[in-house]
Amino acid sequence: MRDGIVKIGVIGAGVFGSRHALVLAGIPRCTVVAVADTDHEKAQRLAMEIGAAACANIRDLLEKCPVDALVIALPDALHLDVTLAGIRAGCHILLEKPMTTSLADASFLLEAAKQQDRVFMMGHIMRFDPRYIAVADSLQDAVGEVVLNVSVRKGLALGSALHQFPGTSLVHHVAVHDIDALRYMTGLEVSGVYACATQQVPDREGMYDHVAVICKLSNGSLFSINAGWVLPDSIGGAMDVNWNIVTSRRSFYIDLQNGGVRIADGNGFHFPDGFRYQQRHGVHAGFIRDMDEHFIDCIHSGKTPVANFADGWTAVSICDSILKSIKTGTTQVPQSLI
Ligand SMILES: NC(=O)c1ccc[n+]([C@@H]2O[C@H](COP(=O)([O-])OP(=O)(O)OC[C@H]3O[C@@H](n4cnc5c(N)ncnc54)[C@H](O)[C@@H]3O)[C@@H](O)[C@H]2O)c1
Secondary structure: OOOOOEEEEEEOOOHHHHHHHHHHOOOOOEEEEEEEOOOHHHHHHHHHHHOOEEEOOHHHHHHHOOOOEEEEOOOHHHHHHHHHHHHHOOOEEEEEOOOOOOHHHHHHHHHHHHOOOOOEEEEOHHHHOHHHHHHHHHHHHOOOOOEEEEEEEEEEEHHHHHOOOOOOOHHHHHHHHHHHHHHHHHOOOEEEEEEEEEOOOOOOOOOOOEEEEEEEEOOOOEEEEEEEEEEOHHHOOOOEEEEEEEEOOOEEEEEOOOOOOOEEEOOEEEOOOOOOOEEEOOEEEOHHHHHHHHHHHHHHHOOOOOOEHHHHHHHHHHHHHHHHHHHHOOOEOOOOOO
8 A cells, every 4th residue: 555545446336336436436545546347338437437447357457457455346146256356466355245145155255365464344334324333332331131032124125136136135135234233233143043935026036035034042032034125116225124122121123214204206205315325415425435434444554344254254154044944944053153
Protein backbone atom coordinates (compact mmCIF):
# COMPACT_ATOMS: atom_id res chain seq x y z
CA MET A 1 0.00 0.00 0.00
CA ARG A 2 1.56 3.31 -1.07
CA ASP A 3 0.81 6.70 0.59
CA GLY A 4 -1.55 4.99 3.05
CA ILE A 5 -4.20 4.64 0.34
CA VAL A 6 -5.71 1.16 -0.16
CA LYS A 7 -6.08 0.39 -3.88
CA ILE A 8 -9.24 -1.63 -4.46
CA GLY A 9 -10.60 -3.75 -7.29
CA VAL A 10 -14.33 -4.50 -7.30
CA ILE A 11 -15.24 -7.82 -8.94
CA GLY A 12 -18.83 -7.85 -10.17
CA ALA A 13 -20.60 -4.70 -11.38
CA GLY A 14 -24.13 -5.96 -10.69
CA VAL A 15 -26.51 -4.66 -8.05
CA PHE A 16 -24.32 -5.09 -4.99
CA GLY A 17 -20.91 -4.68 -6.65
CA SER A 18 -22.09 -1.28 -7.95
CA ARG A 19 -23.19 -0.23 -4.48
CA HIS A 20 -19.83 -1.24 -3.01
CA ALA A 21 -17.95 0.63 -5.74
CA LEU A 22 -20.00 3.83 -5.32
CA VAL A 23 -19.71 3.71 -1.54
CA LEU A 24 -15.97 2.95 -1.56
CA ALA A 25 -15.33 5.78 -4.03
CA GLY A 26 -16.42 8.19 -1.25
CA ILE A 27 -14.47 6.62 1.64
CA PRO A 28 -11.17 8.25 2.66
CA ARG A 29 -7.88 6.30 2.70
CA CYS A 30 -8.90 4.07 -0.21
CA THR A 31 -9.47 4.33 -3.95
CA VAL A 32 -11.28 2.04 -6.37
CA VAL A 33 -8.79 1.62 -9.23
CA ALA A 34 -10.64 -1.01 -11.26
CA VAL A 35 -13.96 -2.76 -11.75
CA ALA A 36 -14.26 -6.18 -13.41
CA ASP A 37 -17.35 -7.77 -14.91
CA THR A 38 -17.73 -10.32 -17.69
CA ASP A 39 -20.52 -8.07 -18.95
CA HIS A 40 -18.31 -5.40 -20.51
CA GLU A 41 -21.02 -2.75 -20.69
CA LYS A 42 -21.75 -3.02 -16.97
CA ALA A 43 -18.06 -2.84 -16.07
CA GLN A 44 -17.54 0.20 -18.27
CA ARG A 45 -20.58 2.09 -17.06
CA LEU A 46 -19.62 1.67 -13.41
CA ALA A 47 -15.91 2.30 -14.01
CA MET A 48 -16.71 5.55 -15.83
CA GLU A 49 -18.94 6.73 -13.01
CA ILE A 50 -16.16 6.44 -10.43
CA GLY A 51 -13.11 7.11 -12.63
CA ALA A 52 -11.73 3.56 -12.48
CA ALA A 53 -10.46 1.13 -15.15
CA ALA A 54 -12.90 -1.40 -16.64
CA CYS A 55 -11.66 -5.00 -16.79
CA ALA A 56 -13.10 -8.22 -18.19
CA ASN A 57 -12.44 -10.50 -15.21
CA ILE A 58 -10.18 -10.95 -12.20
CA ARG A 59 -7.19 -12.14 -14.26
CA ASP A 60 -7.39 -9.07 -16.47
CA LEU A 61 -7.74 -6.82 -13.41
CA LEU A 62 -4.77 -8.29 -11.52
CA GLU A 63 -2.57 -8.03 -14.64
CA LYS A 64 -3.48 -4.44 -15.52
CA CYS A 65 -4.02 -2.80 -12.14
CA PRO A 66 -2.02 -3.72 -9.06
CA VAL A 67 -4.44 -3.70 -6.12
CA ASP A 68 -4.13 -4.14 -2.35
CA ALA A 69 -7.69 -5.32 -1.82
CA LEU A 70 -10.65 -6.90 -3.61
CA VAL A 71 -14.36 -6.60 -2.99
CA ILE A 72 -16.03 -9.64 -4.52
CA ALA A 73 -19.73 -9.41 -5.40
CA LEU A 74 -20.30 -12.23 -7.88
CA PRO A 75 -23.26 -14.64 -8.06
CA ASP A 76 -23.23 -16.94 -5.01
CA ALA A 77 -22.03 -20.05 -6.82
CA LEU A 78 -19.03 -18.27 -8.41
CA HIS A 79 -17.21 -17.15 -5.28
CA LEU A 80 -14.64 -19.97 -5.04
CA ASP A 81 -12.25 -19.50 -7.98
CA VAL A 82 -12.17 -15.71 -7.92
CA THR A 83 -11.64 -15.51 -4.15
CA LEU A 84 -8.91 -18.13 -4.38
CA ALA A 85 -7.16 -16.10 -7.11
CA GLY A 86 -7.41 -13.00 -4.90
CA ILE A 87 -5.99 -14.81 -1.86
CA ARG A 88 -3.10 -16.18 -3.93
CA ALA A 89 -2.39 -12.69 -5.29
CA GLY A 90 -1.91 -11.48 -1.69
CA CYS A 91 -5.01 -9.23 -1.58
CA HIS A 92 -7.13 -8.26 1.40
CA ILE A 93 -10.63 -9.49 0.61
CA LEU A 94 -14.20 -8.49 1.40
CA LEU A 95 -16.31 -11.36 0.07
CA GLU A 96 -20.07 -11.06 -0.26
CA LYS A 97 -22.22 -13.67 1.45
CA PRO A 98 -22.56 -16.62 1.25
CA MET A 99 -18.86 -17.53 1.41
CA THR A 100 -19.61 -20.37 -1.04
CA THR A 101 -22.52 -22.67 -1.85
CA SER A 102 -20.75 -25.83 -0.66
CA LEU A 103 -18.93 -26.65 2.55
CA ALA A 104 -16.04 -28.27 0.69
CA ASP A 105 -15.43 -25.02 -1.22
CA ALA A 106 -15.70 -22.96 1.97
CA SER A 107 -13.11 -25.22 3.64
CA PHE A 108 -10.82 -24.74 0.66
CA LEU A 109 -11.04 -20.94 0.97
CA LEU A 110 -10.59 -20.98 4.73
CA GLU A 111 -7.42 -23.09 4.40
CA ALA A 112 -6.01 -20.88 1.63
CA ALA A 113 -6.71 -17.74 3.69
CA LYS A 114 -4.84 -19.19 6.68
CA GLN A 115 -1.65 -19.11 4.60
CA GLN A 116 -1.82 -15.31 4.16
CA ASP A 117 -1.55 -12.52 6.71
CA ARG A 118 -4.33 -10.40 5.23
CA VAL A 119 -7.82 -9.15 6.16
CA PHE A 120 -10.44 -11.68 5.07
CA MET A 121 -13.87 -10.28 5.77
CA MET A 122 -17.36 -11.59 4.98
CA GLY A 123 -20.14 -9.30 3.76
CA HIS A 124 -22.46 -10.47 6.56
CA ILE A 125 -24.14 -7.10 6.45
CA MET A 126 -26.71 -7.58 9.23
CA ARG A 127 -23.81 -7.12 11.68
CA PHE A 128 -23.80 -3.49 10.52
CA ASP A 129 -27.56 -2.87 10.73
CA PRO A 130 -28.09 -0.54 13.73
CA ARG A 131 -31.24 -2.45 14.73
CA TYR A 132 -29.35 -5.76 15.00
CA ILE A 133 -26.42 -4.02 16.70
CA ALA A 134 -28.78 -2.62 19.36
CA VAL A 135 -30.02 -6.13 20.21
CA ALA A 136 -26.53 -7.67 20.12
CA ASP A 137 -25.11 -4.98 22.42
CA SER A 138 -28.00 -5.26 24.85
CA LEU A 139 -27.66 -9.04 25.08
CA GLN A 140 -23.90 -8.86 25.39
CA ASP A 141 -24.14 -6.50 28.37
CA ALA A 142 -26.63 -8.74 30.22
CA VAL A 143 -25.25 -10.83 33.06
CA GLY A 144 -27.11 -14.01 33.97
CA GLU A 145 -29.73 -13.58 31.23
CA VAL A 146 -30.52 -16.78 29.33
CA VAL A 147 -31.77 -16.91 25.73
CA LEU A 148 -34.82 -19.21 25.75
CA ASN A 149 -36.15 -19.05 22.19
CA VAL A 150 -35.37 -17.25 18.91
CA SER A 151 -37.51 -17.04 15.79
CA VAL A 152 -37.37 -15.20 12.50
CA ARG A 153 -39.95 -14.99 9.75
CA LYS A 154 -38.70 -13.57 6.48
CA GLY A 155 -40.38 -12.93 3.14
CA LEU A 156 -38.74 -11.57 0.00
CA ALA A 157 -40.21 -10.66 -3.38
CA LEU A 158 -40.41 -13.27 -6.13
CA GLY A 159 -38.25 -11.01 -8.30
CA SER A 160 -35.31 -11.47 -5.96
CA ALA A 161 -35.46 -15.22 -6.57
CA LEU A 162 -35.80 -14.88 -10.34
CA HIS A 163 -32.79 -12.49 -10.40
CA GLN A 164 -30.46 -15.23 -9.12
CA PHE A 165 -27.86 -17.03 -11.24
CA PRO A 166 -28.13 -20.85 -11.02
CA GLY A 167 -26.32 -22.74 -8.29
CA THR A 168 -27.62 -20.94 -5.23
CA SER A 169 -30.62 -21.64 -3.00
CA LEU A 170 -33.05 -19.88 -0.70
CA VAL A 171 -30.94 -21.19 2.15
CA HIS A 172 -27.56 -19.93 0.88
CA HIS A 173 -28.86 -16.66 -0.50
CA VAL A 174 -31.44 -15.60 2.09
CA ALA A 175 -31.40 -17.68 5.29
CA VAL A 176 -27.61 -17.34 5.55
CA HIS A 177 -28.19 -13.75 6.75
CA ASP A 178 -30.36 -15.01 9.61
CA ILE A 179 -27.97 -17.80 10.54
CA ASP A 180 -25.15 -15.30 10.84
CA ALA A 181 -27.34 -12.73 12.62
CA LEU A 182 -28.37 -15.35 15.20
CA ARG A 183 -24.71 -16.11 15.98
CA TYR A 184 -23.85 -12.41 16.09
CA MET A 185 -26.74 -11.26 18.29
CA THR A 186 -26.86 -14.13 20.78
CA GLY A 187 -23.30 -15.50 20.68
CA LEU A 188 -24.89 -18.99 20.51
CA GLU A 189 -23.92 -21.75 18.09
CA VAL A 190 -26.19 -24.11 16.15
CA SER A 191 -25.73 -27.69 17.37
CA GLY A 192 -28.51 -29.47 15.44
CA VAL A 193 -30.79 -28.80 12.48
CA TYR A 194 -34.10 -30.17 11.19
CA ALA A 195 -35.61 -28.59 8.05
CA CYS A 196 -38.37 -28.95 5.46
CA ALA A 197 -38.81 -27.05 2.19
CA THR A 198 -41.35 -26.70 -0.62
CA GLN A 199 -41.15 -25.89 -4.31
CA GLN A 200 -44.56 -24.99 -5.71
CA VAL A 201 -44.03 -21.91 -7.86
CA PRO A 202 -43.60 -23.01 -11.50
CA ASP A 203 -40.63 -21.96 -13.71
CA ARG A 204 -38.14 -22.36 -10.90
CA GLU A 205 -37.31 -26.03 -11.06
CA GLY A 206 -35.07 -27.11 -8.20
CA MET A 207 -35.38 -23.80 -6.31
CA TYR A 208 -37.15 -24.04 -2.96
CA ASP A 209 -39.86 -21.36 -2.42
CA HIS A 210 -40.10 -21.78 1.34
CA VAL A 211 -37.99 -23.32 4.02
CA ALA A 212 -38.84 -24.02 7.65
CA VAL A 213 -35.88 -24.77 9.90
CA ILE A 214 -35.65 -25.67 13.56
CA CYS A 215 -32.20 -25.39 15.10
CA LYS A 216 -31.06 -26.59 18.50
CA LEU A 217 -28.68 -24.06 20.00
CA SER A 218 -25.57 -24.58 22.11
CA ASN A 219 -27.39 -23.55 25.33
CA GLY A 220 -30.27 -25.98 24.69
CA SER A 221 -32.73 -23.37 23.37
CA LEU A 222 -34.42 -23.32 19.95
CA PHE A 223 -34.07 -21.10 16.86
CA SER A 224 -36.67 -21.32 14.10
CA ILE A 225 -36.38 -19.81 10.63
CA ASN A 226 -39.37 -19.53 8.32
CA ALA A 227 -38.17 -18.00 5.04
CA GLY A 228 -39.59 -17.64 1.55
CA TRP A 229 -39.18 -15.59 -1.63
CA VAL A 230 -42.58 -15.57 -3.33
CA LEU A 231 -44.07 -12.26 -2.20
CA PRO A 232 -45.54 -9.93 -4.84
CA ASP A 233 -42.87 -7.75 -6.42
CA SER A 234 -44.86 -4.70 -5.32
CA ILE A 235 -43.12 -5.02 -1.94
CA GLY A 236 -40.10 -3.75 -3.88
CA GLY A 237 -36.77 -3.82 -2.10
CA ALA A 238 -38.50 -4.03 1.25
CA MET A 239 -37.89 -7.08 3.38
CA ASP A 240 -40.77 -8.49 5.33
CA VAL A 241 -38.75 -9.61 8.34
CA ASN A 242 -39.71 -10.16 11.98
CA TRP A 243 -37.36 -11.38 14.68
CA ASN A 244 -38.26 -12.32 18.23
CA ILE A 245 -35.66 -13.23 20.86
CA VAL A 246 -37.13 -14.35 24.16
CA THR A 247 -34.82 -14.46 27.15
CA SER A 248 -35.26 -15.22 30.84
CA ARG A 249 -35.86 -11.48 31.43
CA ARG A 250 -36.87 -9.76 28.21
CA SER A 251 -38.36 -10.11 24.75
CA PHE A 252 -36.62 -8.43 21.80
CA TYR A 253 -38.37 -7.60 18.52
CA ILE A 254 -36.88 -6.51 15.21
CA ASP A 255 -39.34 -5.48 12.54
CA LEU A 256 -37.95 -4.62 9.10
CA GLN A 257 -41.31 -4.57 7.35
CA ASN A 258 -41.10 -1.14 5.81
CA GLY A 259 -38.29 0.78 7.46
CA GLY A 260 -40.77 3.41 8.63
CA VAL A 261 -41.44 5.00 5.22
CA ARG A 262 -44.18 4.14 2.70
CA ILE A 263 -45.02 5.95 -0.51
CA ALA A 264 -48.35 5.20 -2.22
CA ASP A 265 -48.97 5.84 -5.91
CA GLY A 266 -51.02 4.36 -8.74
CA ASN A 267 -48.95 1.17 -8.58
CA GLY A 268 -49.42 0.56 -4.87
CA PHE A 269 -46.98 1.12 -2.03
CA HIS A 270 -43.23 1.66 -2.34
CA PHE A 271 -40.74 1.31 0.49
CA PRO A 272 -37.57 3.35 0.02
CA ASP A 273 -34.46 1.82 1.60
CA GLY A 274 -33.31 4.22 4.30
CA PHE A 275 -30.98 1.84 6.09
CA ARG A 276 -28.94 -0.49 3.90
CA TYR A 277 -28.13 1.84 0.99
CA GLN A 278 -29.29 5.37 0.41
CA GLN A 279 -27.94 8.47 -1.31
CA ARG A 280 -27.93 11.09 1.43
CA HIS A 281 -27.30 14.61 0.11
CA GLY A 282 -25.06 13.20 -2.62
CA VAL A 283 -23.24 10.73 -0.33
CA HIS A 284 -23.60 6.99 -0.99
CA ALA A 285 -24.51 5.93 2.53
CA GLY A 286 -26.28 3.33 4.64
CA PHE A 287 -24.89 0.45 6.63
CA ILE A 288 -23.21 -0.96 3.52
CA ARG A 289 -20.94 2.09 3.91
CA ASP A 290 -20.32 1.22 7.58
CA MET A 291 -19.35 -2.28 6.46
CA ASP A 292 -16.97 -1.04 3.76
CA GLU A 293 -15.42 1.55 6.10
CA HIS A 294 -14.85 -1.24 8.63
CA PHE A 295 -13.04 -3.27 5.94
CA ILE A 296 -10.73 -0.34 5.12
CA ASP A 297 -10.18 0.34 8.81
CA CYS A 298 -9.20 -3.31 9.43
CA ILE A 299 -6.67 -3.12 6.59
CA HIS A 300 -5.10 0.02 8.07
CA SER A 301 -5.20 -1.06 11.71
CA GLY A 302 -4.69 -4.84 11.43
CA LYS A 303 -7.91 -5.42 13.43
CA THR A 304 -9.87 -8.64 12.91
CA PRO A 305 -13.14 -7.89 11.07
CA VAL A 306 -16.42 -8.34 12.90
CA ALA A 307 -17.33 -11.05 10.37
CA ASN A 308 -14.35 -13.06 9.17
CA PHE A 309 -13.90 -16.12 6.97
CA ALA A 310 -14.41 -18.44 9.97
CA ASP A 311 -17.87 -16.87 10.41
CA GLY A 312 -18.49 -17.33 6.67
CA TRP A 313 -17.46 -20.99 6.91
CA THR A 314 -19.68 -21.61 9.95
CA ALA A 315 -22.71 -20.10 8.21
CA VAL A 316 -22.10 -22.29 5.15
CA SER A 317 -21.72 -25.35 7.39
CA ILE A 318 -25.18 -24.67 8.86
CA CYS A 319 -26.64 -24.08 5.36
CA ASP A 320 -25.13 -27.41 4.32
CA SER A 321 -26.83 -29.18 7.25
CA ILE A 322 -30.17 -27.52 6.44
CA LEU A 323 -30.04 -28.77 2.85
CA LYS A 324 -29.00 -32.26 3.99
CA SER A 325 -31.88 -32.31 6.47
CA ILE A 326 -34.37 -31.27 3.75
CA LYS A 327 -33.08 -34.08 1.48
CA THR A 328 -32.93 -36.83 4.09
CA GLY A 329 -35.73 -35.85 6.46
CA THR A 330 -33.33 -36.36 9.35
CA THR A 331 -31.74 -34.14 11.99
CA GLN A 332 -28.25 -33.02 11.07
CA VAL A 333 -25.33 -31.82 13.18
CA PRO A 334 -23.39 -29.01 11.48
CA GLN A 335 -19.63 -29.43 11.31
CA SER A 336 -17.90 -26.94 13.54
CA LEU A 337 -14.40 -25.46 13.50
CA ILE A 338 -13.60 -26.51 17.07
N1 LIG B 1 -24.94 -8.48 1.84
C1 LIG B 1 -26.12 -8.27 1.24
O1 LIG B 1 -27.07 -7.77 1.84
C2 LIG B 1 -26.29 -8.65 -0.20
C3 LIG B 1 -27.36 -8.15 -0.94
C4 LIG B 1 -27.44 -8.51 -2.30
C5 LIG B 1 -26.50 -9.35 -2.84
N2 LIG B 1 -25.50 -9.84 -2.06
C6 LIG B 1 -24.51 -10.78 -2.60
O2 LIG B 1 -23.68 -10.10 -3.54
C7 LIG B 1 -23.33 -10.98 -4.59
C8 LIG B 1 -23.73 -10.34 -5.91
O3 LIG B 1 -25.13 -10.17 -5.92
P1 LIG B 1 -25.82 -9.15 -6.95
O4 LIG B 1 -27.24 -9.04 -6.53
O5 LIG B 1 -24.99 -7.95 -7.11
O6 LIG B 1 -25.77 -10.03 -8.28
P2 LIG B 1 -25.88 -9.49 -9.78
O7 LIG B 1 -26.36 -10.65 -10.57
O8 LIG B 1 -26.65 -8.21 -9.82
O9 LIG B 1 -24.37 -9.16 -10.17
C9 LIG B 1 -23.40 -10.14 -10.40
C10 LIG B 1 -22.46 -9.62 -11.48
O10 LIG B 1 -21.36 -10.53 -11.64
C11 LIG B 1 -21.03 -10.58 -13.03
N3 LIG B 1 -20.23 -11.79 -13.26
C12 LIG B 1 -20.66 -13.08 -13.35
N4 LIG B 1 -19.59 -13.90 -13.46
C13 LIG B 1 -18.48 -13.12 -13.40
C14 LIG B 1 -17.08 -13.38 -13.42
N5 LIG B 1 -16.60 -14.64 -13.50
N6 LIG B 1 -16.20 -12.33 -13.36
C15 LIG B 1 -16.67 -11.05 -13.28
N7 LIG B 1 -17.99 -10.74 -13.26
C16 LIG B 1 -18.88 -11.77 -13.30
C17 LIG B 1 -22.37 -10.54 -13.73
O11 LIG B 1 -22.23 -10.12 -15.08
C18 LIG B 1 -23.13 -9.52 -12.87
O12 LIG B 1 -22.99 -8.20 -13.35
C19 LIG B 1 -24.05 -12.31 -4.31
O13 LIG B 1 -23.16 -13.20 -3.68
C20 LIG B 1 -25.16 -11.92 -3.35
O14 LIG B 1 -25.53 -12.96 -2.46
C21 LIG B 1 -25.36 -9.49 -0.78
